[in-house]
Amino acid sequence: MSVLRPLKHGGSQALATQFRLALPQKKTMSQIVHRARNVILEEELNDEEEEPPALPKRVFKMRLSQFDCDYMDEYDFDKDDDSDSEAIPEGIEDESQNAYMTACRDLGIIxxxxxxxxxxxxxxxxxxxxxxxxxxxxxxxxxxxxxxxxxxxxxxxxxxxxxxxxxxxxxxxxREITELSITNNSLGSLGAKELCEVLVGSSTIKKVDFSGNGFTEKDAEYFKEVLEENNVIKEMNLSHNEMREKGGSVLAEGIVKNDCLRVLDLSWNHLRLAGAAAIGESLQTNNTLEEIYLGWNGFNVRGCLALGKALETNSNLRVLDLTCNRICELSVSQLLKGLIANTTLEVLKLPLNGIYPSGALTLLKVLEKYKTITVSHVDLGTQSVTEEFIQLKTTLEATRKLKVLHGPVLRQELKFSAIQEELDELVEKSIDDLMKEHPMTVLFEFARQQNFRILDMFTTLDSDKSGTLTRQEFEEGFIKVNIPIPNAALHLLLNKMDLNNDGVVDYGELVFGHREYKRKVREAIAEEDFTSTEIGRISTKIKDLMKKKFLMRTF
Missing domain, CATH: 1.20.970 (Transferase, Pyrimidine Nucleoside Phosphorylase; Chain A, domain 3)
Structure with a gap:
């Protein structure tokens, strides 16, 4: 089809003939041009099953640029004819509303x-x-x-x-559009390619949200190009996609070369291993990002090691969100090494990680010792803490204006009042009832509810790195994570886990036990009444016991 062109006197009839449009009496040039424009759009973007040949981009751009030409002023020789009002719905004066209503009429939609x-x-x-x-x-x-x-x-x-x-x-x-949000549309690779081609050349869009669109590690290349080439976008949200390990490495290459982005959200992307490490390392070079959200990935020790090194030199990052990243005490120690040298970070979020009460206390002790650390907000989510933690927190909040969010406070001493004795009796009954269940299942279900991985716990508890846990290591470790099982029950648990009766628990035995637990979970999920299954029953008992065992604090 030929490109739409300005016409000389008498052009209404010629243009109508070219696009096979009916020409009612007194039809103005502006209406003919408007109808012809819709024909072009419908022809080039037809949604029929049979795909029309792709239109060269330069031709389409030429046509679109002509849509903005004001044909009425220069070529509408029926300009003063008041019959124009016949095509405009009564009461609509806005030009864009009129264009929308006319397009709906021509396309046959409501x-x-x-x-x-x-x-x-x-x-x-x-x-x-x-x-x-x-x-x-x-x-x-x-x-x-x-x-x-x-x-x-x-x-x-x-x-x-x-x-x-x-x-x-x-x-x-x-060019008026500065913010674009297209979330939860399952755009896939085609959508990623189309949108990124626009963003690479955009000089006006400053904020984009493309979360929940099924973008995969293959699509990371498109966004890498945007990060490298675009110098306008300040905020980008790519959360709830599937970038994974390889995609994380690719995106990191773009982050290194970007000098404009201020806020980046990569949460819920399965970033782990080399991908997580690459994201962390990119912050050693990038010095413009102020907020980065990495929650619900798998940064673990390797990713935190890279982030710790980045914090040593990064002088711009203010917010670091590592919610639910399989972070243990060792991971926290890597972050703290970098935090000691950092002078800009203000917010550190670590909810739903297995850092244990001892890890939480270590974090506060570092904040107390190094006055140059600028962190003013620490979020530990539901992580349980000790009385010593609370005392130190109270001091820091008063002297440093530090805000700390945390979970229940572990009771170290009991006041034997009548009410307390009654509560303790209820706790003991709950424990006895819980230990009627299979101890191994109790262990893994507790770990699931507290959102820490048993294998990570094993690594943390294995202080001598022997690949096995003695009874003493095991019991001391359970005290750290505050698992609600008494010593007698712990011995029973060890006996169940020590399959070869050698007095220790090795990695293989732990994996075997976890495999059995996952089988039970699958069977429970398949049942109509989950609460009546072994897993459902144990889950309810653990929740009930935790409520009774800890004194909850209000924040």
Whole structure:
């Protein structure tokens, strides 16, 4: 199809003939151009099953640029004819609303009230609308005539490939848009490619949120290019995707070369091993990121080692979120080595990690010793702490204006009042009831509820690195994690775990026990009534015991 061109006198008839449009009496040039524009969009972005040949980008850009030409002023020779009002819905004066209603009429779809209302504001928010390709085409035409919208949100709309392609084609022509959110649409690789091609050349979009779109490690290359080439985006959210180990390494290469981004969210991406380490190492070079969110990944010791080294030299990072990253005491020690030399970090988040009460106390002792550390907010989530921790926390909050969030306080001494005695009796009954269950299952279910990995615990408890745990190491370790099992029950547990009766528990025996536990979990999940299964029953008993055993604090 030939490119739409300005026409000389008498052009209405010629343009209508070219695009096979009916020409009612007194039809103006502006209406003919508007209809012809819709024909071009429908032809190039047709959502029929049979895909039309791809249009060269330079040709499409040329056509889109002509949509913005004001044909009425220069070529509308019926300009003063008041029959124009016949094509405009009564009461609609806004040009973009009029364009939207006309597009809906031509495409044979019902107009969307949310879109109509948004066209009069600075924000267009279309969430859970299940937009079809024609819906997107119609509001895209309206956006081309709109100059007020600077925030575009299209979350949870099940966008199809044609839909995201349409959006990607109009974004370069909408310099007003500074924030773009397209989350939970399962865009996949095609969507990643289309959007990243736009962002690489964008000079206006400053904030993007593409979380929950099924992007994989293969798509990391597209975002790496954006990080390397774009010098405008300040905030980027890629959480709840599947970047994994390889994707983390690729993204790290982009972070190293980026000198503009201020906030980056990579949480829930299965970043682990080499990928986690690469992200940490990238912060040794990048000195513009102020906030990085890495929660619900697998940074563990290796990732924390890299982050610790980065903290030694990084002079810009203010917020570090490591929620649920399989972080143990050893991991915390690696972070603290870097924190001692850091002078900018203000917020450190470590909820849902197995750092144990001793790890939490060590963190506070380091903050007390090194006055140059600038951290003012520490979030430990539900991590249980000791009375010594509370005393030190109280001192630091008064002298350093430090805010610390934590879990229950472990009771070291009991006050034998009548009420306390009654409570203790209830606790003992709960323990006896719990130990009627299989001790091994109790151990693994407790670990699951406290969100720490048994194998990580094994490594931490194995102080002499022998690959085995003696009874003493095992019992001392359980005291550290405050597992609600008395000594007599611990002996029974050890007997169950020590399959070859050599007096120690080795790694293989632990793995065998964990495998049996996972089998029971699968069977329990398959049952209609989970609470009636062994796992469900033990889970309920542990929760009940933990409520009775600890004094809870209000924060």
């Amino acid at each position: 107009s969307n009230k949310n879109i109509m209302d948004s066209l009069l504001t600075s924000t267009m928010t279309l969430t859970n609308q299940r937009l079809t390709t024609k819906d997107i085409r119609a509001f895209s035409i309206a956006l081309l005539k709109n100059s007020s919208i600077d925030v575009l949100t299209l979350d949870s709309n099940s966008l199809q490939p044609k839909g995201i392609e349409t959006i990607s084609q109009i974004l370069p022509h909408k």
